[in-house]
Amino acid sequence: MSQGISFPACKYHCMEWKYAAFIYIESNKTCLCGSEEYTNNVEYASSDENTGLVYGVRETTVLTSYVQAFLTVLSLYELGYAEDGVYVIQPKEGVDIEVWCDMSNGGWTVIQRRQDGSEIFYRNWDEYVNGFGNTTGEYWLGLKYINILTTIGSALYIEMETFEHDNVSPASAFAEYSTFKVNDETDKYRLTVAGFYGNCFDCLNAHNGVRFTTFDNDNDLRGGDNCAVMFHGVIQRRQDGSVDFYRGWDEYVDGFGNTTGEYWLGLKYINILTTISSELYIEMETFEHGNVSPASAFAEYSTFKVNGESDEYRLSVSGYNGNCADSFSNHNG
Structure with a gap:
């Protein structure tokens, strides 16, 4: 038996301890978990056969219907739960969601x-x-x-x-x-x-x-373009010569450079990204004073995959389309 707590706190407390029933007495804010002495007493409780829960709200001597109180991360925080971690919330009747709760910053659902x-x-x-x-x-x-x-x-x-x-x-x-x-x-x-x-x-x-x-x-x-495909992720950018790309193995594995400028994402991350079906799109432009025609070009590969470290990040690439020479197919495998 607990006293001086709210209805949501009573509900969560009893369900957390895996009781099959609980009642809440509003007049003195008393919470009773899984006690036949009370849950079988119609003066204190009413039952819901659909959920298997027993609950009641009593004001003085008059039995009234209970007030539904759904649990959110914020409500748990307000009940005094202060530890970050995984909680089960019920923001809607019949919907239980397992979420990470950020309690240290005020009760946010991640x-x-x-x-x-x-x-x-x-x-x-x-x-x-x-x-x-x-x-x-x-x-x-x-x-x-x-x-x-x-x-x-x-x-x-x-x-x-x-x-x-x-x-x-x-x-x-x-x-x-x-x-x-x-x-x-x-x-x-x-x-x-x-x-x-x-x-x-x-x-x-x-x-x-x-x-x-x-x-x-x-x-x-x-229109006809799909943003999810177009902006899948830039794995390399070279634009102004500010980053040296003549690097050792470890740097090519881990990545280098600045993601807001010139950079290489890293083989270990490209491997992760291409474990599901992926494409490769290469966009090229000449430097401002470069006397090259055309001034821009592209190459697209419908299949692109980089294996893991155990296979020394072996490249799989095929399905070329573009307006420049296919310089990657020779590196397939």
Whole structure:
């Protein structure tokens, strides 16, 4: 028996301890978990045969219907749960979601975490709808759950840090949006975002009102082009000679340079990115005073894969299309 706690706290406490029933007496804020003495007493409780739970709310001597209280990360934080970690929340009746809760910063639901490249984020539509990854590591919560969470007023907070050896300033940044909502599947999970505040560029404003797109479900505004395919990821950029590309093995494995300028992503990361079906697009331009015709060219390969370190990052490339010489096919295998 616990006294002086709220109804949501009673519900969570009893379910956390795997009791099959509980009641809550509103008049004296008393919580009773799984006790037949009380749950079989109609003066104190009513039962719901559909859920198998027994609960009651009593004001003085009059039995009333209980008030449904759904659990969110913020409500858990307000109940005194202060430790970061994985919790099960219930933002909607019949919907239980396992999420990572950031309690140290005030009770935020983590909808995405990317930290070490261990998870592939170039995924199909169904995976982005249902979620993927591991809540204790890299993961995406799932559009259908983010839609449920943002049906009430919600904010979005984005925290970013550079990798250990990146020469980027500042080393960390944040962006916060006072309005954040994702519509349901009938609207292709259209994004609503506004009220930017942060110490970095507002990169989400341009996506306000835009529907979600994956490589197999194109809902963007670019006509025949698919943004998910076009902006899959730049693995190398050479533009002004500011970075030396004559490097040793370890540097080519780990990557080097500055992602805002000239850089090489790193073989170990390209291997991870190409474990699922991938394409390679190469775009080339002459320098300003270069007397070369044409001034720009492109090459595209419908199949692109880099094996792991045990195979010394062997290249697989085929399906050439472009307006320049096919210089990669000779390196296939």
